[in-house]
């Protein structure tokens with residue numbers, strides 16, 4: 268039985284979260300914590316899923332019922348990805364998917380989007396269908412929107428392209444950047460963020476005070492553009508300042524939390540060039556831009572205020588086949 272194994276990286280939002288949902292650019296980097304997806308064709312017309320990391324031992328559905336009726340929360344993204352792929356390519360074969368994650372789904376590294384990217388890539392390899400990165404992006408992003416209704420697609424792009432990218436406008440602009448030397452310390456707040464709830468809270472702010480929020484987004488967009496330049500010039504001091512300004516705007520949007528603020532302040536006090544939350548806010552992770560000299564001190568100070576430092580390298584490769 269032919270089996271394909273692929274892996275897709277998680278992501279960390281570097282700058283531009285929330286504003287990117289409203290058409291502004293963001294910077295995102297892929298992390299070397301990966302989701303493995305194993306796909307095979309079954310003799311029977313059914314979909315099977317094994318995803319032990321999210322407590323799913325053996326989920327089964329007949330092909331005609333795919334993406335219909337009750338779909339268990341954990342299986343939603345995988346099932347929709349398989350359904351969309353089979354439908355688009357007019358294939359009616361049974362499929363088994365096994366997923367294994369090297370990171371906790373709680374970190375906010377984008378396990379759902381990495382899973383979707385991995386599944387679409389694995390299935391195209393399994394059926395020998397050539398798909399460009401853009402086609403892979405379109406199908407995976409559509410799947411995420413089908414399930415979650417909201418999201419900019421930056422996480423899907425990070426899973427596909429890897430490295431560090433400049434992303435805008437639902438993937439109309441995806442630019443790979445050279446970001447060597449970018450040295451980040453990642454601190455987990457211990458709280459799982461609810462991305463959709465955070466997007467909704469910004470949306471309701473937008474309803475009450477549109478021009479103010481639009482102005483914040485425009486300012487964040489300018490910071491992102493400047494940060495892109497600072498990365499290419501390896502101007503870490505400037506980049507740190509830009510991160511701090513970005514954090515201030517995120518606080519204005521009301522998406523930071525006391526815990527994140529404590530960790531960010533601790534990192535700054537320990538000498539980080541800059542620090543901010545990463546992602547939807549309310550929980551998940553913060554990031555600090557560090558030098559080799561202050562890295563250890565920043566780590567210690569984040570831990571002292573109850574943060575958990577996550578050892579993950581950034582700039583990781585995008586989705587790739589592991590077993591050809």
Ligand code: MEV
Nearest residue numbers: 284285418419420546547
């Ligand atoms: C969440 O990690 C980042 C947001 O900008 C949502 C998105 O871009 O999909 C809040």
